Amino acid sequence: MCGIIGYVGNKQAYPVLINGLYRLEYRGYDSAGVAIMNEEENELFLYKSQGKVSQLDAKITGKKTAGTIGIAHTRWATHGEPNDINAHPHSSQSGDLVIIHNGIIENYIPLKKELIGRGYSFKSDTDTEVLIQLIEDIQLNENLDLFEAVRSALNQVIGAYAILVFSRSNPDTLIAARKSSPLVIGKKMGEYFIASDPTPIVEYTKDVVYLNDEEIAIIKRNQDLRIKTIRNKDKTPYFEKLEMSLSALEKGGYDHFMLKEIFEQPHSVSNCMRGRLDPRKGSISLGGISDYLQKMTNADRILIIACGTSWHAGLVGEYLFEDLARIPVEVEYASEFRYRNPVISENDIVIVISQSGETADSLAAIKLAKSKGATIIGICNVVGSSISRASHAGSYTHAGPEIGVASTKAFTAQVTILTMMALLIGRKKGTITRSKYFQYIHELNQIPKKIKHVLKSNDDIWKIAENYKNTRNFLYLGRGYNFPVALEGALKLKEISYIHAEGYPAAEMKHGPIALIDEEMPVVVIATNKGTYEKVITNIMEVKARKGKIIAIITKGDETVKELADYYIEIPETEEFLVPLLATIPLQLLSYHMAILRGCNVDQPRNLAKSVTVE
Ligand code: M6R
Numbered sequence: 001m002c003g004i005i006g007y008v009g010n011k012q013a014y015p016v017l018i019n020g021l022y023r024l025e026y027r028g029y030d031s032a033g034v035a036i037m038n039e040e041e042n043e044l045f046l047y048k049s050q051g052k053v054s055q056l057d058a059k060i061t062g063k064k065t066a067g068t069i070g071i072a073h074t075r076w077a078t079h080g081e082p083n084d085i086n087a088h089p090h091s092s093q094s095g096d097l098v099i100i101h102n103g104i105i106e107n108y109i110p111l112k113k114e115l116i117g118r119g120y121s122f123k124s125d126t127d128t129e130v131l132i133q134l135i136e137d138i139q140l141n142e143n144l145d146l147f148e149a150v151r152s153a154l155n156q157v158i159g160a161y162a163i164l165v166f167s168r169s170n171p172d173t174l175i176a177a178r179k180s181s182p183l184v185i186g187k188k189m190g191e192y193f194i195a196s197d198p199t200p201i202v203e204y205t206k207d208v209v210y211l212n213d214e215e216i217a218i219i220k221r222n223q224d225l226r227i228k229t230i231r232n233k234d235k236t237p238y239f240e241k242l243e244m245s246l247s248a249l250e251k252g253g254y255d256h257f258m259l260k261e262i263f264e265q266p267h268s269v270s271n272c273m274r275g276r277l278d279p280r281k282g283s284i285s286l287g288g289i290s291d292y293l294q295k296m297t298n299a300d301r302i303l304i305i306a307c308g309t310s311w312h313a314g315l316v317g318e319y320l321f322e323d324l325a326r327i328p329v330e331v332e333y334a335s336e337f338r339y340r341n342p343v344i345s346e347n348d349i350v351i352v353i354s355q356s357g358e359t360a361d362s363l364a365a366i367k368l369a370k371s372k373g374a375t376i377i378g379i380c381n382v383v384g385s386s387i388s389r390a391s392h393a394g395s396y397t398h399a400g401p402e403i404g405v406a407s408t409k410a411f412t413a414q415v416t417i418l419t420m421m422a423l424l425i426g427r428k429k430g431t432i433t434r435s436k437y438f439q440y441i442h443e444l445n446q447i448p449k450k451i452k453h454v455l456k457s458n459d460d461i462w463k464i465a466e467n468y469k470n471t472r473n474f475l476y477l478g479r480g481y482n483f484p485v486a487l488e489g490a491l492k493l494k495e496i497s498y499i500h501a502e503g504y505p506a507a508e509m510k511h512g513p514i515a516l517i518d519e520e521m522p523v524v525v526i527a528t529n530k531g532t533y534e535k536v537i538t539n540i541m542e543v544k545a546r547k548g549k550i551i552a553i554i555t556k557g558d559e560t561v562k563e564l565a566d567y568y569i570e571i572p573e574t575e576e577f578l579v580p581l582l583a584t585i586p587l588q589l590l591s592y593h594m595a596i597l598r599g600c601n602v603d604q605p606r607n608l609a610k611s612v613t614v615e
Contacts (some may be wrong), residue, residue: 001078002088002102003027003611004183005200006071006164006172008221009191016193018060020200022054025250026257026403026603027102028076029198031087032056035098037071037151037171042339044168046098046281048087052604069171069221071164073100076609080107080125090129090138093120093486094225095145095440096168097137101128102196104614113158125338130155134166147218148227150175153215160329160614161358162211164194172570177230178312179217181613182386184359186388187239190222196376197382198242198613199249199401210384231294243383248400250408256495258404258602264586266448268399268409269581272416275581277343279445282438283595284424286417290397292349295375297428299349301328303374305365306353307612309407309491313414315484316580320422323577324440327430334361338368346373351418354378354420355402355410355613357385364615366390379417381410395421402605405610406496408588411488412581416529419444419577443575449581455584457569461586464551464567465593468522474499475523475548476587477506480525483578489524491589506532506539517548524590526553526583530576539563551581551590574608 003024007016013036021032033048033056039354045064049056052073073088080086088100105111108127111134118120119134129245131153134408139149146167154161160180160388166173176194178181186193186201186208193201194217197210209225211217215235218226226236234361254260261268277284283512296302302321304314332342335353338361344350350369353360357380366376366387374501378391381399388394388525397413426432474493478486487503494501515524523543523564527536540550544564552565555573562568571582595602 001076001609001611003074003075003196004100004102004162004164005196006100006174006176006194008069008172008219010068011191011220012065013067014065016055016204017070017072018057020195021056021072023200023367024196025053025074027406028074028609029604030077030082031074031084032072032074033087033089034060034070035089036065036067036071037166037168038064038067039069039171041169044095044098046089048084048089050083050087052459063067069098069166069174071166073099078104079127079613084137085466086124088128090124090126091130092132092338094136097132097136097165097446099132099163099165101131102162103179103614105131105157105161106159107157116469130600131161131163132165135150146170146173146175150177151216151230151232151508153546163197168245172221174219175216176219178211179213180360180363180405183211184212184384185217185219185482187225192219192225193279193319196243201246201318202249203246207239208242209237210389211240224318229538230340240384244401249403256404256603258406258408258592260586261404261409264400264593265409265412265585266452266455269416269450269451271398271400272413273420273445274398277441277445279442282441284420286395286424288419289377289393289421289480292375292393293428296349296377297425299302301330303348303366304329304331304353305342305348305369305370306349307334307359307361309488310338310353310355312484312488313411313418313490314351315388315487316415316481317351317422318480320577324422324426324432324561325427325429326573331470332365333542334359334365337525338364344369344372344374348374349377350374351377351379352387352391353414354385354387355381355407357387358611358613359387360613360615363387363390373611377403377555379414381413389419400609403610404439405605405608406492406591408601411584415580416447429575440575444577447574447578449576453586454571454582457586461569461589462593465597469594469597471520471522472500473516474501475516475521476501476503477509477523477539478526478533479506480529481577481580481585482529485526485583486524489591491590492588493594495599495608496591496597496602498571498606499594506536509539510542514546517543517546519547519549522549522551524551524553527558528553528555528571528579528583528613537561537564553586
């Protein structure tokens with residue numbers, strides 16, 4: 001939610017900032033702004049615009065942008081509607097200080113009242129403007145330098161923040177701080193690049209420092225980076241090397257990131273298994289959790305906590321751990337878990353799944369579970385993210401940067417990790433025999449090839465989308481391992497095409513949703529299950545009896561469902577527990593084509609943001 005970028009160095013700041021905003025736009029895209037200081041002319045250029053970064057870019061074209069220090073922001077609105085005034089950066093009363101902010105200052109109302117009482121006036125409805133006025137007030141009253149004023153202000157605020165601040169009167173220094181919202185600092189010779197994530201930094205430098213919660217960085221041109229805590233304790237900056245390629249951030253010839261990411265799945269699933277799955281030896285090794293494997297194997301129960309698509313992956317995880325490792329699992333929405341006073345003990349294993357590794361609710365759930373002594377295992381895609389760092393151990397999904405707001409390749413990678421964990425633990429516990437283990441590992445290793453095969457149905461799926469593009473409602477049905485697939489298919493459709501869609505366990509349909517079925521209602525049925533195949537056929541018959549239309553995902557060669565369905569998409573045969581890795585792909589493509597045919601912006605759907613860093 002919100003992308004922030006800053007630059008201080010010896011080159012022109014504007015190209016770094018505007019390119020950075022384009023890279024960060026997936027984090028929020030309702031308005032954007034930039035502030036650049038021209039030291040020679042002692043002039044501050046501040047431009048803001050409602051809408052996308054391209055609108056800001058167009059607004060600035062031909063205007064003055066010279067300067068070697070600046071900050072820029074792309075917004076996902078929380079306080080105040082998305083308009084030019086509420087867009088960041090925000091200035092202090094005197095105009096000397098400028099700020100950009102990602103997060104929420106929860107106690108902004110009493111602070112604002114106090115500041116108004118002291119003569120401050122506010123232009124915007126944002127909590128961020130309150131923070132910059134507070135910093136200025138402290139600076140003036142207590143005669144502090146900018147770092148001390150920021151530090152003092154942050155000790156008064158409640159909430160979440162990643163901020164960048166600079167002063168016109170000291171245009172050599174940027175002050176950065178974070179709590180619960182991410183911030184990373186890249187260094188190259190005498191220049192610094194600061195951003196919400198490494199995507200705008202990687203083209204300039206691979207040497208980065210991730211700020212920790214309640215840390216403040218003092219970033220001066222041509223000087224060493226200094227980091228202190230908000231209690232004023234010195235910290236030594238710990239530089240890491242980024243492992244991210246620039247090409248992973250480009251569309252690579254595809255029309256949209258989402259399509260590219262769907263088509264990357266043979267590769268991303270392989271990447272996720274690389275060095276971990278050895279089909280020749282019949283072994284799995286997950287280095288990141290090796291120290292906790294015994295504890296996981298002995299666990300009386302596992303809690304899986306996540307949001308959105310990652311929650312759906314968690315639901316597949318429930319079936320996997322129960323089926324293969326015979327460990328009871330509870331799958332929790334992070335947002336519910338954190339406020340529910342849940343029963344957690346030191347024996348609990350809590351697996352937290354997150355593509356971004358920054359989701360605020362999931363982070364808060366970790367804090368709660370940790371405070372009760374549980375062991376936290378993180379499954380994240382973004383290396384170095386807050387959730388991965390807050391976990392005791394974990395496995396990265398290695399799917400590569402996911403830019404499309406709708407999660408696709410992250411889901412299949414998450415399910416791949418969960419599958420490897422469940423197999424590993426199942427074998428260790430003895431709930432999977434040696435020969436089955438070999439067989440399962442061999443079949444898991446075939447999945448990337450089989451995904452490639454599924455992707456060949458792209459044109460057929462486009463035809464289905466063409467036929468249903470004006471439909472207003474969709475139902476998705478699946479049983480067993482395919483129930484989470486149905487939920488994920490429905491989420492994908494609604495978030496990018498704005499068609500109302502519901503996912504349901506197929507047999508639950510008769511307890512309510514069946515009332516919705518008429519000749520207008522397409523029902524997507526994932527009809528591949530071996531275990532409940534006949535039952536799913538019964539569900540298809542129930543839909544047909546009420547004139548509903550069937551779009552079926554079937555196992556290759558299944559003539560029975562082919563004849564019953566209005567449309568069908570075939571996927572290759574595989575083990576039942578691996579079906580979600582294949583059956584999800586056509587549903588991703590179906591929602592993609594539906595959205596394109598309806599003229600929607602698939603990579604940046606309305607009201608959404610990639611990384612949900614507010615509750
Ligand atoms: O980064 P996370 O995996 O923690 O994000 C969780 C959800 O916000 C995310 O999956 C969201 O539901 C996606 N837009 C789904 O496509």
